[in-house]
Amino acid sequence: MKDSLGAAQSLLVLGGSSDIAMATARKMAALRTKRIYLAGRTSRQLEDNAAELRQLGATVEVVPFDAAATDDHEKVLSQVFGAGDVDVVLMAFGVLGDQAEDEKDPVRAAAVAHVNYTGAVSSGIVVAQALKKQGHGALVVLSSVAAERARKANFIYGSSKAGLDAFAQGLGDSLVGTGVHVMVVRPGFVDTKMTKGMEKAPLSTTPEAVADAILAGLRRGSHTVWAPGAFRYVMSGLRHVPRPIFRKLPM
Numbered sequence: 001m002k003d004s005l006g007a008a009q010s011l012l013v014l015g016g017s018s019d020i021a022m023a024t025a026r027k028m029a030a031l032r033t034k035r036i037y038l039a040g041r042t043s044r045q046l047e048d049n050a051a052e053l054r055q056l057g058a059t060v061e062v063v064p065f066d067a068a069a070t071d072d073h074e075k076v077l078s079q080v081f082g083a084g085d086v087d088v089v090l091m092a093f094g095v096l097g098d099q100a101e102d103e104k105d106p107v108r109a110a111a112v113a114h115v116n117y118t119g120a121v122s123s124g125i126v127v128a129q130a131l132k133k134q135g136h137g138a139l140v141v142l143s144s145v146a147a148e149r150a151r152k153a154n155f156i157y158g159s160s161k162a163g164l165d166a167f168a169q170g171l172g173d174s175l176v177g178t179g180v181h182v183m184v185v186r187p188g189f190v191d192t193k194m195t196k197g198m199e200k201a202p203l204s205t206t207p208e209a210v211a212d213a214i215l216a217g218l219r220r221g222s223h224t225v226w227a228p229g230a231f232r233y234v235m236s237g238l239r240h241v242p243r244p245i246f247r248k249l250p251m
């Protein structure tokens with residue numbers, strides 16, 4: 001449960017080695033979030049993140065979780081919720097893929113869709129049921145500006161995020177009145193290991209700035225958060241550009 005000052009006391013991260021998730025967890029641990037579950041694939045990064053959050057005074061448990069292993073989601077996540085209420089769940093896993101390669105290989109292309117969309121649907125359903133049962137909590141879903149309109153340069157990732165985004169919006173609407181809130185976050189280019197070595201796009205931002213936008217959105221009870229906020233207006237324009245023109249844009 002949130003404490004008497006309205007701060008989340010517990011956080012479950014799906015994709016616990018994500019840079020954006022870690023920036024968010026750091027800020028929450030520095031406030032009053034003292035129980036943190038980092039769910040992810042076993043890695044040095046995941047363990048290092050757990051150690052750093054413990055240094056900040058949080059009790060941290062690492063939970064083995066593979067977004068692609070949908071058959072395991074119910075069992076793994078039920079164990080977390082079985083140990084006590086969770087105030088905030090941050091769905092942060094995702095893969096960008098390499099579109100040039102993925103376009104030539106159906107197995108690679110489907111793997112991007114499987115993690116970003118199918119993995120999110122499966123774990124999202126389990127989380128929604130658990131939050132509904134406890135009667136409170138927020139699910140924060142890291143979508144992307146790429147979900148708003150698929151670009152020819154990354155339509156495999158973009159379409160998987162569009163599916164995820166639509167799923168999260170519908171899930172949120174279905175949970176109104178249950179005490180559970182779903183917040184969709186749409187960052188632009190964020191400087192993380194996902195985008196390492198790539199040329200920065202306009203309006204690029206940092207994991208810390210996205211974390212600030214997430215925390216502000218939770219305080220406000222927003223259903224959609226853009227990071228940076230200017231993307232709300234940029235994408236509202238781009239959404240309406242006619243296809244023959246859109247496909248010629250250098251993006």
Ligand SMILES: NC(=O)c1ccc[n+]([C@@H]2O[C@H](COP(=O)([O-])OP(=O)(O)OC[C@H]3O[C@@H](n4cnc5c(N)ncnc54)[C@H](OP(=O)(O)O)[C@@H]3O)[C@@H](O)[C@H]2O)c1
Pocket residue numbers: 014015016017018019020021040041042043045065066067068091092093094095096115142143144145186187188189190191192193194195
């Ligand atoms: N960076 C950007 O420009 C940007 C922009 C918009 C949206 N986003 C979204 O923000 C989220 C976080 O990304 P990030 O920028 O923080 O990048 P990141 O540091 O690379 O984080 C991505 C995370 O996804 C995890 N992951 C990948 N496949 C997984 C699987 N099968 N099971 C469990 N975890 C898996 C990775 O874990 P491993 O260590 O196991 O690989 C990693 O922790 C992603 O959903 C991404 O699509 C990012």
